[in-house]
Amino acid sequence: MAVPDAGLRVEPGSFRDPGNRVFHRRDEVLRGLDERSARDWRALAASDFFRHLIAAGKVCGTEELVPTPVDVGWAAVLRHERIPFVSHPYEWSFGMLRDAALLHLEVLRSALAAGFTTKDGSAYNLQWRGASPVFIDVGSFEPARDGEPWAGYRQFCQTLLYPLLLQAHLGLDFQPWLRARIDGIEPDQMRRLFGGARRLRAGVPTHVHLHGAMQARNAHASTSDVRAQLRAAGYSRELALATVRGLEKLVRRLDHRPGESHWSDYQRTCAYSVPDRQAKESFVDRAVAATAPGLALDLGANDGRYARIAARHADYVVAVEQEPAVLDALYRALRNEGERRILPLVMDLADPSPGGGWRGVERAAFADRAQADVVLALAVVHHLAIGRNVPLAGVLDQLAGLTAPGGSLVVEFVHPEDPMARRLLANKPGGLFPDYRREAFESLLAAHGRTVRRVELPAGTRTLYQVVVHG
Incomplete structure (x- = not known):
């Protein structure tokens, strides 16, 4: 059902279930329900299991607006708590994806025991309050029908279980696979990866090979035909619950602990002296405190030292780190x-992360989600400008673009004579970066805002800046 023009903004990623749709009104997150979905919601809201999940913080806070607003065109309207920052599964670490999968299964198990189920099993049904996952797709719940399998099993495999199997059993980072396909990893792809002796690894025989064979066998059968076959075979809610418990046991067993890398102990191996580190921490603490941000970004967060400092003063901090193993430890x-x-x-x-999914807007790009009141870019510029050959002007354009107008960009410039910069430059042809100089950096920085503080660290090869970005 379309939403009439009443100051409402439809959520681009909410269109696959025609029975309900998420939209925004100012700072409110609303969900419109058609007649059938409204009946399902009211039955759900009256259930003990659902109230317990909300009270425990495992499902996002939800209430029905009574009376139903007449200007939205739906049979019922729900209001959800706002998640502080929306992220995508390909931005999560292995531990995050595993914990999200376990919460999804816990929610489903509780629902089945109470006579409900969920329509789908996507990783996108979950978001985060800091390091705690939360189930957000309240519109996915519906009464369970005897003899019918869990409709979300395939989605769960493709967006949660298969990526976990890929990394736990083969040591392959799952993030590029999920970023490449919004619907996740297909069973046929997994079967090719898990041949030979790999066929016998935990979870693979049942959820990869048997699942793929069943899909191939029923490729031309309708959903109603498959359901009828399962009912005739005696499929029951008890069997569904047993399947969920088996999946929970499997997911808990899966783990991935990579070996040590240069970045996993960066705080110890980097070039900072104790006085440098203390001066840097003091500068960051003072800069964030002066801004009192709602949202802060820590770019290149590593072990989270500066994200924790920012969290003393910010409502919420998003800590971004390139290395999956380092991020998982954090x-x-x-x-x-x-x-x-x-x-x-x-x-x-x-x-x-770019925009993805239908028309490139179903999953918003990182730059469209991350307008922060404070952006920390510490020991980042030289890695992008020298290590990745990004023009210095482009690096600052990106950093300023992530900073809300009037917000603070806290950025570190590593001088060319710094040991880390020299190490990066040693791997590049001579003369490749003639503009990588402090004078050029400060000139480019001035084009984006007003420098309110500048401190040179005691070692003399790194300078910190706090810049108020132009509105």
């Missing part, structure tokens, strides 16, 4: 701390 630490205001994300700043 996530596990934040999860163990119970941190709900720092969200860690895997992303290459030289290749940030």
Whole structure:
């Protein structure tokens, strides 16, 4: 059902279920329901299991607007809590994807035991409050029907289980696979990867090869035919629950612990002295405190040292790190701390998440989601400008573009004579970066805003700047 023009903005990623649609009105996140979905919602809202999941923070807070607003054109309208920052599964680490999968299964298991199910099983049904996953697709719940399988099984495999199997069993980072296809990894692709002795690895015989064979066998059968076959075979809610418990057991067993890398212990191996680090921490703390941001970005977060400093003063911090193993270690630490205001994300700043899905807007690009009041770009510029050959002007354009007008960009310039810069330059042809100089950097920086503080670190080869970006 279309939403009439009443100051409402339809969520581009919410169109696949015609029975309900997410849209925005100012700062509110709303969901319109048709007649059938409204009946399902009211039954769900009256159930104990759903109230318990919301109270535990496992499902996003939701309430029905009564009376139903007459200007939106739906039988019922729900209002959801706003998630602080929307992320995509290909921006998560292995531990994040596994915990998201386990929450999805826990929600489904609770629903089945109470006579409900979910229509789908997508990783996109989950978001994050810091390092805690939360199920957001309230419109996915519906009453369970005896003899019918879980409709979301294939989506769960393709967007959650298969990526976990890929990394746990083969050591391949799953993020590029999920970024390439919004619907995830197809069973046929997985079967090709898991041949020979790999066929016997945990979860593969049932959820890859048997699943793929069943799909091929029923390729020309209708959904109603498949359901009828399952009912005739005695498929029941108890069997569905047993399947979910088996999936939970499998997912808990899956793990991936990569070996050490240069970046996994960067704080120890980098060129900072103790006085440099103390001066840098003091500068960051003062800059963020002066801004009192709603949202802060820490670009190149590594072990989260500066993200934690930012979290002293910001409502919410998104910590971006290119190396999946480093980001996963940060996530596990934040999860163990119970941190709900720092969200860690895997992303290459030289290749940030683009828009994806239908018409390129179903999943918003990182730049369209990340307008922050404070952006920390510490020990980042030289890696992009020298390590990745990005023009210095382009690096600053990107950093300023992620900063809200009037917000603060806290950026570090590593001088050409710094040991880290010299190491990067040693791998490049001589004379390739004539503009990589402090004078050129400061001139480019001035085009984007007003420098309110500048500090040279004690070692004399790095300078920190706080710049208020032009409105």
